[in-house]
Amino acid sequence: MYKAKVKLVYKQVIDETSESSFEKAIFKATYEEFLMKSQAYNPDGKFKTFNKLRESDGRANSLHYKLSFAAGHFIAQLNNKIPVIKDNLGNKLSFDTAHFELIESHTEDISLHKLAINYETTELTLVELLGEYMLLTQEDPADKEDAIDTFILRMQPDLSIVSYQAINEHTLT
């Protein structure tokens, strides 16, 4: 009956076209942090973009982490709710961890600053696939004999299953 244990990741890309207060705050805070922290890998100011920086010095990949501290304060205010996608009833999904990713930036042009936050859910149970819709539950069906609470989520861009473990029917008995 149950198909698999899964984890989902939703990737929220934030750039200069992003409109929500949350996105704008993270955009600004992480750009200012980029200007500060990228100097460690750019002593002569020779490089302008993040990708050129890390081509030159692999340690610049630390900027993913260093900028994440500037974003962490705002992410904490989400109370572990993914801000964009919702299930078919309009409820936000909960996330377990949020990973910050700097996609690109430019030391002289904020409009080229682009980042992503990857929200990963806790382990969910995929009950059924209904076309492009996933019937999911946060409950562990192995613990339930009666009906379980489920929700339906549509597959959509920037949403992916990043962990899949097929459920053997025998494991539920």
Add this chain to the structure above:
Amino acid sequence: MERKNFLKTFALVAAAGPMILDGCKKDSITNSTSTTGTTTTATTTTGGSCTVTPTEEEGPYPYVGGEITNPLNRVDVLGGQTGVPLALSFVVVNTNDSCNVVTDARVDIWHCNKDGYYSGYANQPGLLGSKSYVGETWLRGYQLTDASGVAKFTTIYPGWYGGRATHIHMEIFINNVLKKMAQVAFSETISDAVHKSTLYSTHGVNPTRNATDSVFGNSSTDLANETLTLAGSITEGYTGTYTIGLAL
């Protein structure tokens, strides 16, 4: 100004708008003021026509220069970590200006916890196995130097991880420009005692010594200049002052 009070104030200003408009005919002067990150632009007049500039919502996530202070701007960087207390004062001075102190310099510090792991990083190898502390910020922080050129931090004595002598990282910015990247080292006599004490004893003494460390080991003169002078004890904790010299 708290958001609720700010909105109340704005409501009053908005209600008073028509009266202001009525009394203003020419010679407008625009004044901009900024208070703790909330920038309000107001148009005042000396008798000409004028309008009250609309006030826009700042949004619920102020941070950079906003009403909510950057959470890393803190004296106490513990964030729940335990260890032997360590109170540090960093004095920033200008070696090109008779060693006068430098005010408003941003001093960033970060170091590993008693078990040798850093906050914020995923999949860190270590003596307790692979650990991920993404989303956590403990043992990281920054302060601006005060009128005496001092930035203070309350933290714990660092532990250690394989391949490095015990250390604390620092970066110093002035007007957002990185002026110095540095690390401070510790007296091995004190480190060895701390690392054998109860909270650190799982690891014990750091096998990487200052003199053979990949960072500190290349110059005994530099090492001497980079080593913290500490006072205190394992029971009471340690205090120390380190002078950061910048050739500005």
